Amino acid sequence: MTSKPADPTDVSSVGATPSSAAPLLRRARSLAQLAAVRNFGWLMLDKGLSVVFGLAVFGLIARCFGSTASGHFAYALALLQSALGLSLVCSAAVLLPRLYRMHNAIAATLANVFVVRFAGSCLAAAGAAVFALIVIDDPMRLKITLLILLSVPLIEPFYTAVVYWQSRNDNRRPTLCRAAGLLTRASVVMLAIVLGAPLWAVAFAWLLEASVAALLLSLSVRPLATLRVFKQRISTQRSLAYLRFGVRFLPAMWLASLYVRIDRLLLGALLPAADFGIYASAMQLIDVWLQVAYLTGFATGPAFLYRALSERNHRMLWQLIALMGGFGLIGVLGAALFGELAMGLVFGPHFRAGAPYLVAGCASAVLLFIDQVVQMRVTAINRPLTLTIKWAAACLGAVVVQATTYRVLGAFAGPTGLAAGVVCGWIGVWASFRLKPAQPFKQVPA
Numbered sequence: 283m284t285s286k287p288a289d290p291t292d293v294s295s296v297g298a299t300p301s302s303a304a305p306l307l308r309r310a311r312s313l314a315q316l317a318a319v320r321n322f323g324w325l326m327l328d329k330g331l332s333v334v335f336g337l338a339v340f341g342l343i344a345r346c347f348g349s350t351a352s353g354h355f356a357y358a359l360a361l362l363q364s365a366l367g368l369s370l371v372c373s374a375a376v377l378l379p380r381l382y383r384m385h386n387a388i389a390a391t392l393a394n395v396f397v398v399r400f401a402g403s404c405l406a407a408a409g410a411a412v413f414a415l416i417v418i419d420d421p422m423r424l425k426i427t428l429l430i431l432l433s434v435p436l437i438e439p440f441y442t443a444v445v446y447w448q449s450r451n452d453n454r455r456p457t458l459c460r461a462a463g464l465l466t467r468a469s470v471v472m473l474a475i476v477l478g479a480p481l482w483a484v485a486f487a488w489l490l491e492a493s494v495a496a497l498l499l500s501l502s503v504r505p506l507a508t509l510r511v512f513k514q515r516i517s518t519q520r521s522l523a524y525l526r527f528g529v530r531f532l533p534a535m536w537l538a539s540l541y542v543r544i545d546r547l548l549l550g551a552l553l554p555a556a557d558f559g560i561y562a563s564a565m566q567l568i569d570v571w572l573q574v575a576y577l578t579g580f581a582t583g584p585a586f587l588y589r590a591l592s593e594r595n596h597r598m599l600w601q602l603i604a605l606m607g608g609f610g611l612i613g614v615l616g617a618a619l620f621g622e623l624a625m626g627l628v629f630g631p632h633f634r635a636g637a638p639y640l641v642a643g644c645a646s647a648v649l650l651f652i653d654q655v656v657q658m659r660v661t662a663i664n665r666p667l668t669l670t671i672k673w674a675a676a677c678l679g680a681v682v683v684q685a686t687t688y689r690v691l692g693a694f695a696g697p698t699g700l701a702a703g704v705v706c707g708w709i710g711v712w713a714s715f716r717l718k719p720a721q722p723f724k725q726v727p728a
Contacts, residue, residue, distance in 0.1 A: 307335040315670060324453040325577040328460060333570065335464040339471050341485065346475050348654040354420070358427040358485070360408050364433060364667030369406035369438045370535045371398050371528040377442075379662035381449035382588050389507035390515035392442055396522045398528060400439040407434035429485035436492035443499040455502045463495030519676035530666035537673035538657075541703060542572065545679050546694035552688050563629045564636035568643035571613050572650060578609055587658055602655050610648030617644040639693055646697040649704040656711060679706030 343351055353378035376411035377395060384391060411431050444456040470487035473479075507515070540547075546562050553561070558600050617624075629636075650711040680703030690693040 293659060318673040319450050321453040326459045328457040329573055329577055331461050331464055335468055339468055340473060342471055348482055351481050354423040354426050357423060358430045360412060361427055362430050365406045365410035365434050366438060367539045368409065369403040369434065370532065371402035371525065377445050377590060381446055388453055389512055390520060392446060392503060393512045393515040393525050394520040396439050396442050397516055398525045399442060400435055403435040403438040407431050425482040426485045433489050433492035440496040440499045443503045446503060456499065459498035459502060460495050462498055463491040466659055467491035467496045477524045518657045532671060534666060534669035534673050537670065537677055540672055541677050541680065544677055545684060545700055548681060548684050549688060549693060549696050553693060557693055560636040561639050561696060563633050564625065564639035565643055567624065567640060568647060571644065573649055575651045575654055578606065579658055587655065588662060591662055603652055605656055606651040607648055610651035613644040613647055614641065637643040642694055646701040649701050653704050660711060668711055671710040671714050675710035676703035676707035679703040
């Protein structure tokens with residue numbers, strides 16, 4: 283299993299004549315498309331389980347410990363996500379096309395990327411812990427936050443195995459591993475409640491979840507090499523090479539993370555508190571919907587996008603753009619039909635007024651669905667500066683539009699600015715490619 287699986291559309295090895303190769307090629311491509319659909323289903327199951335288990339666990343904490351306790355955990359998890367964002371050295375979007383192209387030395391790559399990500403995670407967790415010690419006054423909140431931050435080095439480094447399986451268009455194993463972790467978290471929370479454990483002890487549920495998922499993910503790649511072989515493949519030279527490779531993309535990854543929250547950071551200071559609260563609640567649902575965009579991008583990359591780039595198949599690229607745009611439009615239709623119902627069920631009757639913001643947010647998200655093709659194309663051809671220009675232009679465009687239109691549009695300035703930011707990012711990519719033409723995907727070194 284140390285080599286890349288054979289291309290299912292390659293019929294040269296079966297001695298087919300040109301006249302007989304076409305049906306075989308069509309059948310192989312149909313099988314590849316079915317595999318992609320199946321793996322996309324596993325990705326959606328993964329996201330669905332995380333949402334269901336997340337809501338269930340928070341519901342248990344809120345009902346059994348009260349709103350103050352749920353606030354402690356909400357704050358701790360927000361800091362956890364920030365720490366995970368800071369540790370994005372050799373992120374999945376950057377690593378995925380590289381692993382896809384690799385035929386050999388998979389074990390060495392995974393081992394050294396793991397080391398780099400582990401070092402980045404430890405530094406990010408330490409920085410977040412120092413921040414927590416400085417700013418958190420409540421002893422219970424501080425204890426919960428510090429315990430949950432211990433899970434950072436158990437999440438990001440072991441996600442290397444998830445990226446490997448995504449590069450092989452196999453998302454079943456990572457989904458099952460993380461589902462076991464989610465089940466562990468829910469079980470520990472319920473056990474803590476039944477035993478009457480103190481509130482801070484509930485935080486161990488997140489640590490145990492990360493431990494179980496990390497163990498199972500590491501076991502999933504053991505067929506590639508033994509643990510001893512993985513250790514032998516680690517070298518300072520290789521790790522530094524991947525560190526230099528990953529760090530080049532860090533500014534773009536941080537700007538991308540900032541972009542998806544920039545509307546709330548800006549409008550929170552410009553709009554009345556009541557209006558902003560309703561708008562921000564609607565955008566929380568948009569954040570969940572955008573996770574579908576990111577997962578779809580990871581699913582279509584190994585299955586379609588990289589093949590299209592290798593073959594310079596522009597028709598397939600446009601088909602992918604249409605496919606992603608179609609997925610985005612499903613969200614707009616769902617928000618238009620069920621927006622009020624969703625807002626009322628999730629946040630309460632008073633928040634039904636946020637349904638128009640939900641529709642507007644889904645409309646702007648259509649562009650972000652399409653943008654997944656642009657994003658993965660730029661990372662696939664190893665253009666970190668272009669990616670940084672893209673997200674810097676997106677952030678700048680979003681801020682300018684939101685700051686100049688909020689008096690007229692109110693909270694609708696948020697989705698309007700986000701849509702304008704995507705377009706500004708595309709203009710930045712176009713300008714970068716004009717200055718330095720893109721290198722063909724096959725010629726980019728793995």
